[in-house]
Amino acid sequence: MSSAAEGTAFEPRIIAFLCNWCSYAGADGAGIARLESPACVLPVRVMCSGRVSPEMVLRAFRSGADGVLILACHIGDCHYNSGNHRTVKRVPLLRNLLSYVGINPERLGLDFVSSAEATRFAQVTTEFAEKIRSLGPLSQEVGEASAGG
């Protein structure tokens, strides 16, 4: 709100961890198809969503990300058979940890995009960016939390 009131619309910075086989290829497909996806979503390629350690997510928030989005293969489609199952188990735990330290757990997103789903990639990233935009900057939230508590 405040930043919008100042006249400069808040543009979040979002780190998106994309797995090499599904979502990264989906992002590639979105690019090839000239689909529009938000520029504030900054892609980091990993081999598998299962590679995204909790430390890496926390590191992204610490380095100033307003949101972190993990895009995995659909369940059953993981190139490594079960990597995304690990991710699906990890994310809720990590969300608990985030709310414990005063970060809105909504800022950590998990979704599934196959290599053929270019349109879905554009849609998921656009929606996530919109959500983070409405949540405002992380610095403000953490500031409020520490001021309140």
Added chain:
Amino acid sequence: MMDAGRHRGIKLLTYSEVESVSGYVGNFTVRVRKHARSVREDICTGCGMCQEKCPTKVIDSVYEAGMGRRKAIYRPFGQAVPNIPVIDRDNCLYFTKGRCKVCQKVCPIGAIDYEQQDEFVDLNVGAIVIATGLALWDPTKLPQYSYGLSPNILTGIQFERLTSASGPTSGKILTAEGRQPKDVAILHCVGSRDEHAHTYCSRICCMYSLKHAHQVRDKTGANVYDFHMDVRAFGKAYDEYYQRVQEEGVTFVRGRGAEVQVLPSGRLRVKAEDTDLGRPLTVEVDMVILATAVEAQPDASKIASLFGVGRTADGFFAEAHPKLRPVETNTAGVFLAGSCQAPRDVLDTVAHASAAAMEVVRLFNRGKVIVSPTVARINAEDCVGCGDCIPVCPYSAISRGSDGKAVINPTLCQGCGTCVAACPANAIDALHFTNEELVAQVDGLLAAAL
């Protein structure tokens, strides 16, 4: 098939199933369950006496597509290799009611063995080719085709039996009433290119439907109506064949057959839209042939997890790359051949299978395995030996060394990095995707986006 059966370098294990697979490229151990045939393979001469005398007849839903019968002791079809029958224990009188034993009495060499048990064979192999083929989609799933409501509504495979010299009518094209049809409708894309069934093109149906149209014209002279959205005659000499069938007087209607109705008279009414004329069309026929979709085998997911192979959204096994690596899978040493990977006609299957065979030869000729450098590496100094990484590895690439610390087999490791994220001691790193590299990327991206 006979050549494969006789080949010195080929060992056929029929009526067998893979139970488990372990190991890695160049060194797989495959456990195979040989189902009990109740016939001794080592002495049976394949004379066929047992089959002839067996009193139990069973509807053959596999080879005869429900249009013919087989005995309870049978060979799947005439040219089956090996030429050794099997007892279908679910239908055999001896196995169901405890009496009969006719086959044992008539067998001249005593090859019938009712006590035979399943056997297990362990094979040590360097490479695996999966060639499990495809299944046919069940047209009862879309009731507008009325499949099953009239014996004159056939699937393509049933028509194949009807027109085959070894089929139930000795190759005469007859309706269930035993008459030659005067009008026949052929419907393309039944279950294919249809968002209510399979969205993909089944690839083989256009050409076999043209063949069926030709056979009906040739053998009966009946009027043939061929309902299609478009005819995909994509191969060498295929379009010429299409033109020939057009010249033979087949009526091609551009428009998907929308509905088949069974009339009280027993005749069949096909409704469609003729998109060339832009108006609905109805024809009454004596026989309808549905070119049903092909789909992945019902046990494809089981096979996929046995061999560590992925599947694409259509259910078929996933190739390593849709254009550049069409016969490899993402598990090194496991290859795909034929329509287990995608719908294929004979020509394409032969090409694909030859490619798979060559990939195996290439692998073996090299004598060495090239592994990707993108693997996980354990820093033994930091490893506390907790073992948390071992169960998370999808490839069983991690084991404990003699010192209790984790050891990664780089041949098995595919570099997913799941163990890296699971390691509580930060003792594992994924080469080419190290923590340091990822942190630098994250920090750099965020700094640049300010």
